[in-house]
Amino acid sequence: MADGALWQCFPRGKKGGAAVGDRVHVAPQGRDEGVIEQILPRSNLLYRSDDMRTKQFAANVDRLFIVVAVVPTFADDLVGRALAGAWSVGITPLIVLNKIDLRQGLDEARARLAPLARLGVPVLEVSALDTQATRRTLFAHMKGHVSLLLGQSGMGKSTLLNDLIPGANAATREHSTALDMGRHTTTSTRLYHLPDGGDLIDSPGFQAFGLQHLSREEIERGFPEFAAYAAQCRFYNCTHQHEPGCGVLQALADKHIDAARHALYTRILQENAAAQRY
Known part of the structure; x- marks a missing residue:
């Protein structure tokens, strides 16, 4: 609440739909409970989706911090x-x-992230073992924003959260060296207020990041490096997969667009088309 008090709030009747980060109107019910009367207009809404279902989990986010690590190996596909x-x-x-x-492995991790850095994505290097340096690096980009912390299991996301929010007491667990992977420790999504202004939303670690809820136009917006070349396409509804006179495919052939990025774009389109058929 505005005064810092914590209330347990419920949707009225069978209506639901509130996500972490939503701004709502609440009617008091008793001493420390309330009923959600209205969800205020959102700037955006993020979903977690897989082959079985799509579920909203965070709203009104303006910065997404994707946590990867030198060890265990992170998935380029999930980051993309x-x-x-x-x-x-x-x-x-x-x-x-x-x-x-x-x-050991740092140079390789940097090399794998280099194509994304060339797209203008900031790559912030930290060690969760150095709390003060981590705070300085990340707080500078989080102050005044609603930030979402997202990462595969085993990347050290919970340790980073404990660095940033000392009272969070997020559970941590070592990754499996034999399997080169981590295990989920965060089980729910939660919002924290940052000490110097802004909010931080922590979400469970993920091993899949479905985008089945996106339209073709929205998927294309997810690849901003296509925009300048898409303007040169012969057809206004070009999907940038096989059409003649496609500016994006020409840029791909000229190596102005990263081949792995275009392959990911194609996979997402095909997955969404298959999901719609079923």
């Missing part, structure tokens, strides 16, 4: 999907490269 999801709804993405104290 998170970027596409952010750009499709006008959210500024940033990448946090964690565990830079692990020198």
Whole structure:
């Protein structure tokens, strides 16, 4: 609440739909409970989706911090999907490269992120073991914003959260060296107020990032490097997959567009088309 008090609030009747980050009107019910009467207009709404369902989980976000690490190996596909999801709804993405104290593998991680850095995505290097340096690096980009912290399991996201919000007491767990992967420790999405202004939303670690809820136009917005070349396409409804006179495909052939990025774009389009058939 505005005075800092915590209320447990429920939707009225069977109406739901509120997500973490929503601004709502609440009617008091008893001493420390309330009923959600209205969800105020959102600037955006993010979803977690897979083959089974799509579920909203965060609203009114303006910065997405995608946490990756030197170890375990992060998935380029998931990072690309998170970027596409952010750009499709006008959210500024940033990448946090964690565990830079692990020198072995650092150069490889930097090289894999280089194509995204060339797109203008800031890559912030931190070590969660150095709390003060981590705070300085990340707070400078979070102050005054509603930020979402997102990452695969095992990337050290919960340790970073504990650095940023000392009272969060987020559970942490070592990753499996044998499997080169982590395990989920965060099980729910929660919003924290930052000490110098702004809010931070923490969400569960993910091993899949579906975008089935996006239209073709929204997916294309998730690849902003296409925009200048798409204006040169012969057909106004070009999908940039096989059409003659496609400016994007020509830029791909000329190596002005990263081949892996275009391949991801094509995969997402095909997945969404298949999902709509079923």
